[in-house]
Amino acid sequence: MNPSVRQTIEALARHFDDHDDQLGLTPHEQWTLQVLKLAEETGEAAQAVIGARGTNPRKKHIPADWSDVHAEVADVVITGLVALQRMRPDDAAAYLREQLASKAEKFLPAPAAPAEPRAV
Structure with missing residues (x-):
């Protein structure tokens, strides 16, 4: 994670x-509420997509504006990073790197091996 991003998330x-x-919540209660906040933000992103697509028959169709979707997705990412930091304050950045590497290995093709030099 970029140092300034990490500092802000921390x-x-x-x-x-x-x-x-100050509210007297236990760590597990705090984590639970933070994950619920993440779910709330995800719902807002979904709602923004529905609005941008104009697929809610109860609402007047408005031309697609994906800027709201972008902002809501950013909120989801930020909330997720804060949740991870709150649950793993000592190693959130390292844990995120490990998880990202694991997902990349699972879903991305392996890098091509360098070509063998040809004899001339």
């Missing part, structure tokens, strides 16, 4: 931890 996580600590 600061947000501390802020939300402090807030929830």
Whole structure:
């Protein structure tokens, strides 16, 4: 994770931890609420897609505006990073790198082996 991004995520996580600590919530209660917040943000992203596609028959069709979708997806990513930081404050960045590498290995083709030099 980029250092400035990591610092911001860490600061947000501390802020939300402090807030929830003042409410007397246990760490597991805090994590549960943070994951529910992630689900809420995902729902807002889905709602923005439905709006951009104009597929809600109860609402007037508005031309597609994907900027709201972009903003909601960013909210999902930020909320997910904050959730991970709150649950793994000591190694969130390293854990994320490991998970990303694991997913990349699973879904992306292996890099091609370098070609053997030909004898001349």
